[in-house]
Amino acid sequence: MSKEFSNLIQQITSSATVTLAEKARSLKDAGESVIDLTIGEPDFPTPLPIIEAANQAMRRGETKYTNSRGIPELRKAISKKLERDYHLTYSADSEIIATPGGKQGILYAVMAFINPGDEVLCVEPCWLGYESCIKIVGGKYVGVPTVEKDGFSFTEKTLNDRVTPRTRMIIINSPSNPTGKVMSEAELEAVAKVCKSHDLICVSDDIYEHIVFDDHRFRTIAAMPGMKERTIVLNGFSKAYSMTGWRLAYLAAEKSIIAQINKLQQLSATCPSSISQWAGVEALNGPQDSVLAMRDAYQRRRDLVYQGFNNDKVSCSKTEGAFYAFVNITKVAPSSDKACEILLEKSKLVTVPGSAFGSAGEGFVRLSFGTSDENLKKAIKNLENL
Numbered sequence: 001m002s003k004e005f006s007n008l009i010q011q012i013t014s015s016a017t018v019t020l021a022e023k024a025r026s027l028k029d030a031g032e033s034v035i036d037l038t039i040g041e042p043d044f045p046t047p048l049p050i051i052e053a054a055n056q057a058m059r060r061g062e063t064k065y066t067n068s069r070g071i072p073e074l075r076k077a078i079s080k081k082l083e084r085d086y087h088l089t090y091s092a093d094s095e096i097i098a099t100p101g102g103k104q105g106i107l108y109a110v111m112a113f114i115n116p117g118d119e120v121l122c123v124e125p126c127w128l129g130y131e132s133c134i135k136i137v138g139g140k141y142v143g144v145p146t147v148e149k150d151g152f153s154f155t156e157k158t159l160n161d162r163v164t165p166r167t168r169m170i171i172i173n174s175p176s177n178p179t180g181k182v183m184s185e186a187e188l189e190a191v192a193k194v195c196k197s198h199d200l201i202c203v204s205d206d207i208y209e210h211i212v213f214d215d216h217r218f219r220t221i222a223a224m225p226g227m228k229e230r231t232i233v234l235n236g237f238s239k240a241y242s243m244t245g246w247r248l249a250y251l252a253a254e255k256s257i258i259a260q261i262n263k264l265q266q267l268s269a270t271c272p273s274s275i276s277q278w279a280g281v282e283a284l285n286g287p288q289d290s291v292l293a294m295r296d297a298y299q300r301r302r303d304l305v306y307q308g309f310n311n312d313k314v315s316c317s318k319t320e321g322a323f324y325a326f327v328n329i330t331k332v333a334p335s336s337d338k339a340c341e342i343l344l345e346k347s348k349l350v351t352v353p354g355s356a357f358g359s360a361g362e363g364f365v366r367l368s369f370g371t372s373d374e375n376l377k378k379a380i381k382n383l384e385n386l
Contacts, residue, residue, distance in 0.1 A: 011135050034348045035379045037367035040177060040324070042242040044297075046279075047290040050241060053282030054275050062278055066271045069262055070098030070250070074277045077284040078250050085209075086220050088228060094255035097262055098280070100272040102207055102236045102249040106171070107133045108261045109203045109232045109251065113169055114139040121162055121170040123154055124358035125326065127177045127205070131358075140166070145360035148317060148328065152181045156190035163198050170195060172221065173205040175212060175321025178357045178366040180302075182216040182320040192224040202231045207249070210240040210291050212321040213299045222252075229254050239322075240291050241283045246276040298323045301369040301376055308380030309367075323370040326354065330363045332386065339365055347382040 069075060075092040082090050090096055099105040106129060114120060116138030122130050124143040131141040144162050146152040159170070172191060174183035183191075195202050202221055209218045222231040236249025251261060265271070302318070305325045309316050316327040329339035336353035343349045343365065354364030369376055 008136065008138070012132050032348070034344070034350055035371075035375050035382065036350045037369075037371065037375075037379060038350050038352050040239075040368055040370060041244045042239065042294060042323070042370045043372055044242045044290075044294055046242050046246070047283075047286075049286050050243070050279045050282050053286075054279040057275055057278035062274050064274060066274045066277060068266045068271050069096070069258070070272060071274070071277045071281075073281050074098055074250075074284075077281050078252065081284050082233070082252055086223055086233075088220075088223055090252045091255065095258055096250060096252050097258050097265065098248065098250045098272050098277060099236075099265065100249075100269045100276075101247040102205070102234055102238065103129055103133075104269060105234045105236070105249045105251050106130065106203065106205070107136065108264045109234070110134055110139065110169070111137050111264055112257065112260045113201050115168075117166060118168040119164060119166045121159065121167060121200075122358070123172060123176075125152070125176075125178050125354060125361035125364070126171075126358055127173060128356050128358075130171050139168075142167070143358045143360060145358070147360070148326075148364075151317070152176070152179045153184070154187060154190065156193055159190060159194045163194065163200075167198060167200060169201045169203060171203045171205065173207075174218065175208040177208065177322055178324050178352070178354070178361065178364075179317075179326045180319030180322045180324050182212055182218065185219060188219055188221045188224055191221055192227050195230055196226055200230070202227065204231055204233050206233060206235045207239050208322040209235065211295055211298055211323060213295075213302060213319065216320045218321070232257060237280055237283055240294075242290075242294065243276075243279065243283065246273070246279055248272050248276040248280050298369065301371075301373060304373065304376050304380070305367070305369050308376070308383065311383065313386050314383070323368055325367050325369060326361075326364050327351075327367060328363060329354075329365050336362055336365055343386070346385045347379070349379055349382060 075096045078096050079092040110133045114137045119140045119142050120134045121142050124145050134141045204221050212218050222228050233252040237243040306318050316325045333339040336355040340353050351365040351367045354361030
């Protein structure tokens with residue numbers, strides 16, 4: 001049997017965050033006293049009303065295949081959520097599809113529009129999964145670099161400078177993984193202008209919309225004039241409702257786009273877990289106090305990290321949203337990879353190299369404060385050994 005793997009699969013690298021999280025678990029299992037700051041996962045349990053809704057659904061026998069777009073009850077709940085929070089109307093019947101996780105949603109969106117050689121712009125530093133999804137379909141990932149001294153901001157010119165005749169799409173994420181930046185209205189206007197002037201599709205990754213701090217405010221680009229019809233909104237349940245293992249997200253877009261994406265779902269995943277979908281209905285329609293409580297806890301942890309990771313060796317800006325700190329390590333080591341090694345060896349901290357989030361991330365490491373206050377305090381104390 002030939003074991004020559006495809007050119008495609010050989011171009012794709014393993015997820016750095018998942019790989020490092022697995023390494024952290026292995027070290028712990030081996031008795032090492034390490035602190036895992038890698039994975040973008042809330043440490044809070046899924047709220048009990050959501051668990052109970054899933055339990056009731058199983059007892060009712062809701063354990064079969066569902067409509068490939070998702071159960072009507074979930075799509076209606078998503079439609080109401082988008083109208084309530086975005087002031088936008090999406091048809092539950094034709095403009096919304098539930099997906100088995102946000103990664104699947106990104107992949108579907110890219111597969112629906114990108115041909116081999118087409119280019120996709122991503123504002124860097126950015127989540128590493130975008131590049132993999134683009135490569136899977138033979139597209140070309142084009143990073144749009146931003147820098148810390150400018151607050152990781154960009155302008156219309158920054159984007160336009162990267163547009164070519166092959167550019168087809170731009171993917172944005174606010175609040176950002178890994179920098180925690182919340183896009184300003186001016187930046188969203190810049191994206192909108194570039195998309196409209198070059199006829200681009202925009203994928204808006206809004207997964208961290210509820211985790212925003214201080215006086216910063218989340219805005220979705222789909223609400224900008226002329227953008228709803230050319231935007232694919234991605235959102236989900238993992239971050240706001242601590243439902244990472246339930247594998248449930250959704251896309252909202254113009255009905256012709258959702259119809260094409262639904263073909264991909266039918267031929268791959270069939271549908272998300274029926275049980276997870278009923279849990280999602282409760283998450284959106286039920287009380288939202290747990291979302292606010294988790295957000296407040298993240299802000300407290302953000303303040304801990306900001307105070308503890310600014311010293312004579314490392315520094316970081318004040319995270320505006322999401323639950324990550326992007327820590328400058330240029331005084332620690334010549335590269336992000338080396339800095340991660342040193343942090344593990346001397347401070348027992350497992351972090352993610354900034355270079356995993358694009359070339360603009362070199363010189364940084366990402367740490368997640370989706371972990372307990374106790375772990376964060378230990379991590380800060382361990383920095384004394386650096």
